[in-house]
Amino acid sequence: MKEKVNKDSRVLALCSQKGGVGKTTSCVNLAVGLARAGKKVLVIDNDPQGSMTASLGYQNPDELPVTLATILTNVVEEETFENDLGILAHQEGIDLLPANIELSGMEVSLVNFMSRELVLKQYIEQIRHEYDYILIDCSPSLGMLTINALACADEVIIPVQAAYLPVKGLEQLIRTIGKVRRQLNRQLEIGGILITMVDNRTNYARDISELIFNTYGNKIHIFQQSIPFSVRAAEISAEGISIFQHDPKGKVAEAYQMMTQEVLMDEK
Numbered sequence: 001m002k003e004k005v006n007k008d009s010r011v012l013a014l015c016s017q018k019g020g021v022g023k024t025t026s027c028v029n030l031a032v033g034l035a036r037a038g039k040k041v042l043v044i045d046n047d048p049q050g051s052m053t054a055s056l057g058y059q060n061p062d063e064l065p066v067t068l069a070t071i072l073t074n075v076v077e078e079e080t081f082e083n084d085l086g087i088l089a090h091q092e093g094i095d096l097l098p099a100n101i102e103l104s105g106m107e108v109s110l111v112n113f114m115s116r117e118l119v120l121k122q123y124i125e126q127i128r129h130e131y132d133y134i135l136i137d138c139s140p141s142l143g144m145l146t147i148n149a150l151a152c153a154d155e156v157i158i159p160v161q162a163a164y165l166p167v168k169g170l171e172q173l174i175r176t177i178g179k180v181r182r183q184l185n186r187q188l189e190i191g192g193i194l195i196t197m198v199d200n201r202t203n204y205a206r207d208i209s210e211l212i213f214n215t216y217g218n219k220i221h222i223f224q225q226s227i228p229f230s231v232r233a234a235e236i237s238a239e240g241i242s243i244f245q246h247d248p249k250g251k252v253a254e255a256y257q258m259m260t261q262e263v264l265m266d267e268k
């Protein structure tokens with residue numbers, strides 16, 4: 001049977017060099033949100049910490065024999081491989097390409113490779129027809145792995161934690177995205193800033209949200225729906241499931257559901 005060619009697949013990278021802002025949590029919940037809306041979704045763990053891999057139930061990522069590092073090595077060495085190599089199926093209907101500490105070696109070994117920024121892109125081009133959405137969870141750095149994600153993404157989603165002044169870090173990230181757009185990937189767009197961990201009881205969180213809207217609102221899309229702070233969100237990584245299964249009636253599930261709708265509305 002001929003495979004369905006999906007020309008409209010979207011590749012979204014969740015990216016911020018600031019650590020702990022909710023990239024992985026948002027990647028997991030957006031992915032499951034999209035799957036619940038009937039989309040075929042692959043998440044790629046592009047972080048040697050393997051946090052998303054652990055969050056999706058593989059608590060010891062270092063024991064996994066085939067990961068993103070295997071795939072990238074195959075691409076570099078021009079080995080042919082099956083599209084489903086290394087893909088794990090999660091109980092909530094999404095596919096996962098896991099990562100572990102082995103990926104940190106790629107950061108170095110890619111440097112000597114000729115098309116070092118386009119290694120992940122080669123893989124994505126091989127598999128993207130099989131998915132509606134491919135989500136890439138980046139590590140908190142702007143190193144070679146993150147550049148690889150930006151070089152193959154259609155859009156970047158930038159989670160920003162509503163608890164500190166993000167302006168400086170954001171400027172650097174936006175500059176990097178501009179550079180990648182000019183030099184490597186003319187399609188790249190900023191899909192939006194997602195404000196996370198909002199504690200509505202504090203004025204501070206409200207001030208930060210307002211500041212982000214005032215500073216960037218006229219040039220970058222900011223998701224209308226922000227993600228509230230809740231210990232329920234922090235619990236999911238230990239459970240290996242999304243917020244939709246862990247606390248389906250809670251405010252975080254509702255927020256990710258609404259945010260997912262915003263992503264779906266942007267489909268071209």
Ligand SMILES: Nc1ncnc2c1ncn2[C@@H]1O[C@H](COP(=O)(O)OP(=O)(O)OP(=O)(O)O)[C@@H](O)[C@H]1O
Nearest residue numbers: 019020021022023024025140197228229230233234
């Ligand atoms: N809405 C939320 N409310 C409360 N805690 C949250 C929320 N979202 C995420 N967390 C917790 O905050 C921490 C950081 O979140 P997460 O791992 O998603 O961030 P990250 O940007 O991927 O981090 P890193 O930069 O290390 O990859 C985690 O312990 C997570 O469980």
Ligand SMILES: [Mg+2]
Nearest residue numbers: 023024047051
């Ligand atoms: Mg993370």
